[in-house]
Amino acid sequence: MVEFVGRQRELASLGNLLAKVRRATDGERPGRCLLMRGRRRIGKSSLVEAFVDQAAGPAMFFTASGASTDIELESFTEAVSASTLPDRDVFAEAQPGNWSAALRQLAGILPDDRPSIVVIDEVPYLAERVDAFEGILQRAWDRELSRKPVLLILIGSDLSMMEALSSYGRPFHQRGTEMVLGPLTPAEVGLMLGLEPAAAFDAALVTGGLPLICAAWEPGSDVDTFLERELADPVSPLLVSAERSLAAEFPESAMAAAVLSAIGSGERTFTNIARAAGGISHTTLTRALDVLIEKRLVAAELPLSTTPSKERRYRVTDPYLRFWLTFVKPYLPEIERLRGDITVGRVKAGWTSWRGRTIEPLLRDSLARLLPDDTLPSAPVVGSYWTRSNSIEIDVVGADRAPVARELFFLGSIKWLERSPFDDHDMLALQRHRAAVTQEPLPLLALSRSGVTAKGLAAAYGPDDLIRAWS
Known part of the structure; x- marks a missing residue:
C-alpha cells in the first residue's frame, strides 16, 4: 500500500510490542499498552x-466519534x-x-491462550465526553x-491531550509506551514519489508529508504538474485535508482559526498578527496563540544567540x-468555479x-540530524537569529542550548534557488552578520540548492547531503 512507504520502522515497533505480549513469562502480566x-x-x-x-x-x-456517551457505548458494542x-x-x-462494564466485559472475552489486539481510536473524544474516563480506563x-x-x-490526534493522558499525576501514568507518528520524511516522500532530492524537498513542503496527499502525486511528476492537476479538482486531498483538520481542531474557536490564517499568510510578529486578524486585543491574541501552540500548529521562536532577546516570532x-x-484558502471560490488555473x-x-x-526550518532540522561530520560538530540546538529591524538575519545558528546559548558552534546561510549558487556576495553578507x-x-x-562558488566556507551542503539525514 502506498500509504506505508517509510512506515516500516513503526510497523516493526508495533510488531515488537506484540511479540512481548506473546513472550510474557509466568507470573508476569502479559498485557502491553501503546499510546x-x-x-x-x-x-x-x-x-x-x-x-x-x-x-x-x-x-x-x-473509533470514537465525539458523540454522546450512550451513542459511543453503543458504537463500541457494535465494534466488538x-x-x-x-x-x-x-x-x-x-x-x-x-x-x-464495557471494558470489564471486553477483558472477559479476550483469549487467554494467544495474543489479541484492541484498538481504541480518537481517545480524546472519550476523555472529553465520558465522565472520569481516564480513571475508568486505568482501573x-x-x-x-x-x-x-x-x-x-x-x-x-489531540497531541496535548494524548501527552497529558500518561503524564505524572494522571490515572494512566506509566502504563503505556508512547509513539509519536510524524509525517513522511523528505527521504520517504522522495522514495514514494520517485523524485530526486531537490524535488523531494519541494514535494515535502507542498504535501507536508501527509500520506493521503502524497498518494495523489503521480510518481516522477514535478510540483507544477501536481498542482495543475490537484487545483483543477475542488475535492482533491490537497484542498480538503486542511479544511477538515481545522474544522475538527477548532469547532467553536473562530478566533484561533483567524489568528492561524494571519500567521499562515506570512505575519510573524505579535503586533502584525493582531492587525492582520482584525485588530484584536492583546489578551484575545495571547489566548488564541496559547491554543495554537498547545495544539502544535504554531511555533513561537526567539533568536538564538548568547544574549537575551524578546523579538519573538511565530510560524505555522x-x-x-x-x-x-497562503495559496489555497483565500482563493477557494475561484477553485470551486473550476478556475484553478488562476490559482x-x-x-x-x-x-x-x-x-x-518555508523550507528553512526543514533544512535546519536536516542539518541537525546530519551532524556531526568531518567538519562540524553536533549541535544540541540548530536555530536562527534576527533583529527587530531584520538588518541582521542569520539563517543557521548551532548552539549548546536555546534560546540563550552559552556557546555558539557555527553560523550559516540558506540559499535555495534553482539557478543561483551561494556566491562571494552571499559570503560577504554572512561574514558581516557574524x-x-x-x-x-x-x-x-x-x-544551497544550486551549489557553492564562494571561498572560505567551513562546509557546504546541498539537497543530496541533506536528504541523507532522513534516511
Whole structure:
C-alpha cells in the first residue's frame, strides 16, 4: 500500500510490542499498552489497520466519534460484535450499561491462550465526553485487561491531550509506551514519489508529508504538474485535508482559526498578527496563540544567540498547512468555479519567495540530524537569529542550548534557488552578520540548492547531503 512507504520502522515497533505480549513469562502480566499520537490525517489509523491485518490474530477496532456517551457505548458494542474476537457474541447477548462494564466485559472475552489486539481510536473524544474516563480506563487496565495477553493501542490526534493522558499525576501514568507518528520524511516522500532530492524537498513542503496527499502525486511528476492537476479538482486531498483538520481542531474557536490564517499568510510578529486578524486585543491574541501552540500548529521562536532577546516570532509548523493558508484558502471560490488555473499561476509567481522562507526550518532540522561530520560538530540546538529591524538575519545558528546559548558552534546561510549558487556576495553578507553577533571566528556554512562558488566556507551542503539525514 502506498500509504506505508517509510512506515516500516513503526510497523516493526508495533510488531515488537506484540511479540512481548506473546513472550510474557509466568507470573508476569502479559498485557502491553501503546499510546499513539500524531496530527490529524497523518495516517495513524491506517498504519494500525495495516498492522492488525499483518498480525492476522483476533482483534477489534473502535473509533470514537465525539458523540454522546450512550451513542459511543453503543458504537463500541457494535465494534466488538464486528470484530474477530472469538467470544464476541457475548456483547450481543448482554449489552453493557456503562463504560466500566464495557471494558470489564471486553477483558472477559479476550483469549487467554494467544495474543489479541484492541484498538481504541480518537481517545480524546472519550476523555472529553465520558465522565472520569481516564480513571475508568486505568482501573480496567490494572484489574482486568493487563492480565490478558493483549496489545491495547490508544490513538489520538489531540497531541496535548494524548501527552497529558500518561503524564505524572494522571490515572494512566506509566502504563503505556508512547509513539509519536510524524509525517513522511523528505527521504520517504522522495522514495514514494520517485523524485530526486531537490524535488523531494519541494514535494515535502507542498504535501507536508501527509500520506493521503502524497498518494495523489503521480510518481516522477514535478510540483507544477501536481498542482495543475490537484487545483483543477475542488475535492482533491490537497484542498480538503486542511479544511477538515481545522474544522475538527477548532469547532467553536473562530478566533484561533483567524489568528492561524494571519500567521499562515506570512505575519510573524505579535503586533502584525493582531492587525492582520482584525485588530484584536492583546489578551484575545495571547489566548488564541496559547491554543495554537498547545495544539502544535504554531511555533513561537526567539533568536538564538548568547544574549537575551524578546523579538519573538511565530510560524505555522506544518508546511502543507502553511501552503494551504497562503495559496489555497483565500482563493477557494475561484477553485470551486473550476478556475484553478488562476490559482496555479499565483503559486508559480510566489513560489520562490514562499519556498525560501518555508523550507528553512526543514533544512535546519536536516542539518541537525546530519551532524556531526568531518567538519562540524553536533549541535544540541540548530536555530536562527534576527533583529527587530531584520538588518541582521542569520539563517543557521548551532548552539549548546536555546534560546540563550552559552556557546555558539557555527553560523550559516540558506540559499535555495534553482539557478543561483551561494556566491562571494552571499559570503560577504554572512561574514558581516557574524561580526555583528560575535567576535569569535566561528565556522561558516552554506545550505544551497544550486551549489557553492564562494571561498572560505567551513562546509557546504546541498539537497543530496541533506536528504541523507532522513534516511
